[in-house]
Amino acid sequence: xxxxxALHQQLVxxxxxxxxxxxxxxxxxxxVEPKVHSFLHVTAEKALEQAKQIDAKIAAGEAIGLLxxxxxxxxxxxxxxxIPTTCASRILQNFVPPYESTVTQKLLDAGAxxxxxxxxxxFAMGGSTETSAYQLTYNPWDxxxxxxxxxxxxxxxxxxxxxxxxxxxxxxxSIRQPASFCGIVGMKPTYGLVSRYGLVAFASxxxxxxxxxxxxxxxxxxxxxxxxxxxKDSTSLNVEIPDYTQFLKPxxxxxxxxxxxxxxxxxxxxxxxxxxxxAIQQLQSLGAEVVExxxxxxxxxxxxxxxxxxxxxxxxxxxxxxxxxxxxxPDADNLMEMYTRTRAEGxxxxxxxxIMIGTYTLSAGYYDAYYLKAQKVRxxxxxDFEAAFKQVDALVCPTVPTTAFxxxxxxxxxxxxxLVDLMTxxxxxxxxxxxxxxxxxxxxxxxxxxxxxxxxxxxxNVLQVGYAYEQATDWHTRSPKL
Amino acid sequence: MxxxxxxxxxxxxxxxxxxxxxxxxxxxxxxDILGYFEQLxxxxxxxxxxxxxxxxxxxITRHDQRVSMSDRExxxxxxxxxxxxxxxxxxxxxx
Numbered sequence: 001x002x003x004x005x006a007l008h009q010q011l012v013x014x015x016x017x018x019x020x021x022x023x024x025x026x027x028x029x030x031x032v033e034p035k036v037h038s039f040l041h042v043t044a045e046k047a048l049e050q051a052k053q054i055d056a057k058i059a060a061g062e063a064i065g066l067l068x069x070x071x072x073x074x075x076x077x078x079x080x081x082x083i084p085t086t087c088a089s090r091i092l093q094n095f096v097p098p099y100e101s102t103v104t105q106k107l108l109d110a111g112a113x114x115x116x117x118x119x120x121x122x123f124a125m126g127g128s129t130e131t132s133a134y135q136l137t138y139n140p141w142d143x144x145x146x147x148x149x150x151x152x153x154x155x156x157x158x159x160x161x162x163x164x165x166x167x168x169x170x171x172x173x174s175i176r177q178p179a180s181f182c183g184i185v186g187m188k189p190t191y192g193l194v195s196r197y198g199l200v201a202f203a204s205x206x207x208x209x210x211x212x213x214x215x216x217x218x219x220x221x222x223x224x225x226x227x228x229x230x231x232k233d234s235t236s237l238n239v240e241i242p243d244y245t246q247f248l249k250p251x252x253x254x255x256x257x258x259x260x261x262x263x264x265x266x267x268x269x270x271x272x273x274x275x276x277x278x279a280i281q282q283l284q285s286l287g288a289e290v291v292e293x294x295x296x297x298x299x300x301x302x303x304x305x306x307x308x309x310x311x312x313x314x315x316x317x318x319x320x321x322x323x324x325x326x327x328x329x330p331d332a333d334n335l336m337e338m339y340t341r342t343r344a345e346g347x348x349x350x351x352x353x354x355i356m357i358g359t360y361t362l363s364a365g366y367y368d369a370y371y372l373k374a375q376k377v378r379x380x381x382x383x384d385f386e387a388a389f390k391q392v393d394a395l396v397c398p399t400v401p402t403t404a405f406x407x408x409x410x411x412x413x414x415x416x417x418x419l420v421d422l423m424t425x426x427x428x429x430x431x432x433x434x435x436x437x438x439x440x441x442x443x444x445x446x447x448x449x450x451x452x453x454x455x456x457x458x459x460x461n462v463l464q465v466g467y468a469y470e471q472a473t474d475w476h477t478r479s480p481k482l
Numbered sequence: 483m484x485x486x487x488x489x490x491x492x493x494x495x496x497x498x499x500x501x502x503x504x505x506x507x508x509x510x511x512x513x514d515i516l517g518y519f520e521q522l523x524x525x526x527x528x529x530x531x532x533x534x535x536x537x538x539x540x541x542i543t544r545h546d547q548r549v550s551m552s553d554r555e556x557x558x559x560x561x562x563x564x565x566x567x568x569x570x571x572x573x574x575x576x577x
Contacts, residue, residue, distance in 0.1 A: 081552075098556040191536040205535050234542045235535065303519050314496060321497070323569050328562035335574045340499035352498055356508055357515060359496040360484065373522050375532030380525060382533055415514050431536020456537060 004070055004164060004218045011058060011069050018051035018058070018069030022113050025071035029115065029162045032482050037137045038147075038157035040076045041084055042116040047071070050113045057111075067225050068111030073157040073166035076117035077124055078209070079198040080104050087200050088132035089122045091320045091327050091346030101198020102233070103167060103209050103226045110225050115163050118153030122348045123317065124174055124202045126150050127420045130411050131350040138407065139181060140480040141446055145404040148178030151212070155182040158212045160482055165213045165222050169199055171206045172305050173400075173424025176436040179212060180399035180449025183438045183478065185219050185466070186212045190457045191431035192237035194223075195230030201316040203309035204235075206428045215476055216437065216467040220244035223459065239457060247460040248467040252286040257465065258293030258392035263423055269402045275440030275448040276398045279469065283396070286468050293395060295384040300377050301426035306418055307361050307374035308429075313351075314358025320346060353414060382430045389455040394465045397423055399436040399449035423451060433459045437466045438475035447475075484512050 002010075010016045026044050033039060054069040074080065077087045079097035086092045100108070107114065121131040129137045129152025137152045139145040140160040147156040151168030155178035158166050168175040170188035179186025187210045194209045201207065211222035224245070229238040259280055264273060284290045322328035322342035329345055332338035347355070361370035388395055401422060410417045427434040432453055439450035450469070454462040470476055484492075489509045493500045500508065551557075554567065563570040 325560035344499040376527035376530040378533040
């Protein structure tokens, strides 16, 4: 798979045109989609149109940016003007946004070629992309397994070579977990680094958009293109955005890395544990000082998250009322019936379950016991991380306790699906940057991911650790046979 | 713990018309999930401040200026039902 920089070189040296690159991606989509099903909508015409514009610029001798002419996939919970945005939900089946999200606008401005909108768990709620109302997406490494979720379509598309990079969103692990399952790089930036304007809200205090790619360098390039202050998002951080590629150095001399002790306990798959331990030894041989770090409240993250996220979701999803956009049942007698039946038929089981949990935990009499308690536990988890980052530059642990499971394995038991997020959730609760990089394969040939976590706005450390590790290993160079 | 009747009440608050079978399933599943939450009781949070946002930003203001977003017709076209420039809904009060 060709990197952003290599494609850029081909374009500026006029070895290939942007149209040829777009056509190659579209042909790949045609050939592998029947097996993988990453995309909900492929926007072939639009992609070729965008590519033509880049070719015209090159022909006119204009300078083009690194992302110009690069095929990208967009998770279908980011609003794209004039292109359906369904969130993989029936309730938004006919929704065509009248505006563009900030991230996709930035990509359009950078000349990126958007090949389509990718599948996800409905409203990004799930860890396997199986709650999509439209289709199942399969793992390119073994099509009987899930790609992870919720950004499973974006991860599978990059792993299958259907686009060079893609965007996902991560509320409790929805970028890092599918990146781990699909053997690619996936990063959730610091909360507020990337604008959420136009990202369909799930849990607003946790949601963050980030890149998927085949290499850490491509993630650094894409992150630089989408990060930055946006007045349209009141939680957007007003900070200087560096050139993230300057942090890509091949060694880790002088870096101190902490291993989160509590992540190596019960429930961790033996092969995953072994691969991550080997990776940690490699970090050491790259010059890093490795120490053990305790985050004693880490394991309470899941319980706190599954109160906070559904609570926020129950409020955010109250807007789907069948009035201003989206689906509506046609035969309601009165307004109340229209609301309740439109929502009952428009939402799938997992979304309804989370709306129910959130409505309950926010309801009178239970607020203190659940929501307030969870927010206080969130503070404790944050404090564990703050203490850790006084001692180290980055933390590492497995991204997921297991490799990708078989489709259908966990979909009947919601709680077992929630436990998959054990290692990724605390990072969202604390708003920190986290990235998964490939660090091995299990005996079944399924990819394993190493999670690298940085302090607030310390994407530099995360990228440096990830890049140095990647340069010393060749896991990222393997591709699934489809 | 949550019983069937409470699940029905929550469904009404959430504006979800659940079928009987769904109410049964949710009663069992919500009990499992709420049971899992009980572990939070192991942590003493007496003097702990709640965290509402991961990264705190304060006093975010903007100028009180009108900005037109997009074409009114484009927005109205997305409506399930309309009457001219209005969104149309079923009657609110039964006769």
